[in-house]
Amino acid sequence: MKRSTRESADSSRKISRRALLLGGAQIGFGGLLALRMRYLQVDQADEFRLLAEENRINIRLIAPARGEIFDRQGAVIAKNEPSYRLTMVREDAGDVDEVIRRLSALVELDEEELNRALAEMKRSAPFLPVTVADRVSWEAISRVAVNAPALPGITPEVGLSRHYPLGPDFAHVTGYVGPVSDYDLSKMEDPDQLLRIPRFQIGKVGIEAKLEDQLRGKAGAKRVEVNAAGREMRELSRREGQPGTNLQLTLDHRLQSYIQARLGQESAAVVVLDCESGDILASASAPSFDPNLFVRGISVADYKELTENPYRPLANKTVQGLYPPGSTFKMVTALAALDAGVVTPEETVYCPGHIEIANRRFHCWKRAGHGHVDMETSLRESCDVYYYDVAMKVGIDKISAMAEKLGLGQRFDIPMSAVARGRAPTKAWKQETYDQQWLIGDTANAAIGQGFVLASPLQLAVMSARIATGRAVEPRLIKTIDGIEQPIRGGEVLDVDAGLLRAVRKAMYEVSNNRRGTAYRSRIIEDAFRMAGKTGTSQVRNITAAERARGVTRNEDLPWERRDHALFVNFAPYRNPKYAVAVVVEHGGGGSTAAAPIARDVTLQALYDGDPPLEAYPTADRSKVKAQQERLKRERRDVPGNGEDRA
Structure with missing residues (x-):
């Protein structure tokens, strides 16, 4: 049936209004999306960048050098000396027992310390390093380095450890340090985060304990990039800590x-x-x-x-x-x-x-x-x-x-x-x-x-x-x-x-x-x-x-x-x-x-x-x-x- 001219004009006007309304709605929606995108990408850029970096960047503490102790003439009573150790990453080692067997052929391993390390590996994440041998000689470190291809997961490291060169002479005065224990932490209301570093040493008795806060120093920090599993990929920046206070005693x-x-x-x-x-x-x-x-x-x-x-x-x-x-x-x-x-x-x-x-x-x-x-x-x-x-x-x-x-x-x-x-x-x-x-x-x-x-x-x-x-x-x-x-x-x-x-x-x-x-x-x-x-x-x-x-x-x-x-x-x-x-x-x-x-x-x-x-x-x-x-x-x-x- 043929439409009249008037009907055709009315229909055209209705379609134009609908198209206009639909087009306007689309333009408005697109504008809202644009504004939201601008808000997220420009106005909130810093906040989301921080959230993203927190997911891939970790802040890790660096232990400071402990303050040293001297006698009245300047003789060293308590000092820090390099301490070589060997660590193992379980997931890199693969067959842990086989790697330990090869390592023991090169380095004399303390059975008690090794058993403690193996138990710690079972409790820790597979990508975390665990110390398997401490206070290792430079010669032993050299042997391990030469045989590195046959020792996957084993890494030689160097740190600082306390040493008392005069042995028993000042033992009752200076006291001694030792690894932080759960008992030590239980006595503190708000423990320094430094104390949670594995095998971190603190004063137990004597001057080492009484002046612990001064001798300990302040922690440094490093920013490291980690993957989704938490494994360290690379170091981004480092801020060294503040060394502990040096003490000179009145003793001769x-x-x-x-x-x-x-x-x-x-x-x-x-x-x-x-x-x-x-x-x-x-x-x-x-x-x-x-x-x-x-x-x-x-x-x-x-x-x-x-x-x-x-x-x-x-x-x-x-x-x-x-x-x-x-x-x-x-x-x-x-x-x-x-x-x-x-x-x-x-x-x-x-x-x-x-x-x-x-x-x-x-x-x-x-x-x-x-x-x-x-x-x-x-x-x-x-x-x-x-x-x-x-x-x-x-x-x-x-x-x-x-x-x-x-x-x-x-x-x-x-x-x-x-x-x-x-x-x-x-x-x-x-x-x-x-x-x-x-x-x-x-x-x-x-x-x-x-x-x-x-x-x-x-x-x-x-x-x-x-x-x-x-x-x-x-x-x-x-x-x-x-x-x-x-x-x-x-x-x-x-x-x-x-x-x-x-x-x-x-x-x-x-x-x-x-x-x-x-x-x-x-x-x-x-x-x-x-x-x-x-x-x-x-x-x-x-x-x-x-x-x-x-x-x-x-x-x-x-x-x-x-x-x-x-x-x-x-x-x-x-x-x-x-x-x-x-x-x-x-x-x-x-x-x-x-x-x-x-x-x-x-x-x-x-x-x-x-x-x-x-x-x-x-x-x-x-x-x-x-x-x-x-x-x-x-x-x-x-x-x-x-x-x-x-x-």
Whole structure:
């Protein structure tokens, strides 16, 4: 049927409107798409570029070089040295067992370490490297490199590891580092991400632990490109970390090495202080151990040997060890009584060999007694009765107050592990600690450094330095940090009459230089270097009345662990004190026989800055000393050229 002209015109208008609407919709949609594409590609380009790069770029930490530790002369005590290791990537190796078999033909593999590595491979992703041999020699690395085609997946690497060149000499002071453990991480609220690097080393004890944050340094970082599986493809950029802080200690490695050799396998401790500055020149605890054993994880056998040794080589006896100071405490009691005015230096006490206090007999070490003794004679011959008597007059609280003035009962602020406070007991202390009243017999025991009184060798050295100088000498262990000198603390004049201190110093001089002095056999002959000192013997067992009646058993007839501790403190030279020394020999017997000879040798070594001439010793001792010096020269440790290194 033929359309009319009008119908055809209406139809054309409708089609045109629809086409226009459809075209407009298409253009609008296309415009929206264009705007969206512009938004994504231009406005949001940086954000999406970052998201894309986060998918293909990883940031990995670079461990910094640990700060090194030096002695006061610049000798290296703890350093970093290159450590060669072999790593394996499991997916590159293919047949792991076959590659290990080939590797073992070229390099001696530690079975325990290898088993640990194989177990780690099973837990880790196949593309992650695992250390199969650590501390490998350069020769072994060369053999592996030459045979690389036959060892797929094996890669030689080099890193830094801690090393202690002087071995046991500084083990108790510097401590040691070791791999981070789960226990280490559990003690930290917000662990540094560095600590999660496999086999990263941190300080475990000693200075290494106490100053860990300074020694560790700051991590560096590298940007590496990885594929979808997380495998590293290439390194894009690197920012090196900040090395740890270098420390210079106040210790002298030559003196420290001499003392460790002199002590040998004794269970003993020696501290040497500079009387002027308070610098700790030596802090030696024996027997010692090799801290290098701990750096990569000590074996069960080695650790068992250390922990089962009755002489406790792992304990730092210089600051952790607390001992009844015995007669070395008598200077404290004397000064307390003199300062309180209850006795004068010239006033005498009669010693018949014992004294009755509160219906109990307190004995002097000399059974027949010393007769009439004044303060100087009582110190020179170590009369116990004199101190029992004056202690009853002055009382325990004033004795303890004087002890604290002289450095006892204090925890000094030095970066060593488990620094002990010691004890200068008071009536209030016993009531609070034991809920018991202080007894008059407690005062008698404390007067001669027994009972509740405890002190460390460091505290005894400080006491000796304070008596010698009349100043509040404070011990210092860190000399410089990154070359910056650290402040000397203390040094204020003691609140003790200078005349009384002179009287006590004169009495200590008599101990070592008067024929009746308890340390006369260990005197120094060289007049300019004569020392003033005090012997001490502290009981570790009770002596019953029955044993005293039949005769006290000699120390040498007792089992080692029941023998008395031997102590000696001194300063020298007497006229111009330069060094203060404290020696404790656990279960050594008598202070005059076991501790005083060691103190005399150490003091001379410090004064002469090396082996002293034989003329400094009594004639009767010279042949023995000469043989001892020759033996110790062979046993002492040193690092050639060490003094050229500076912190």
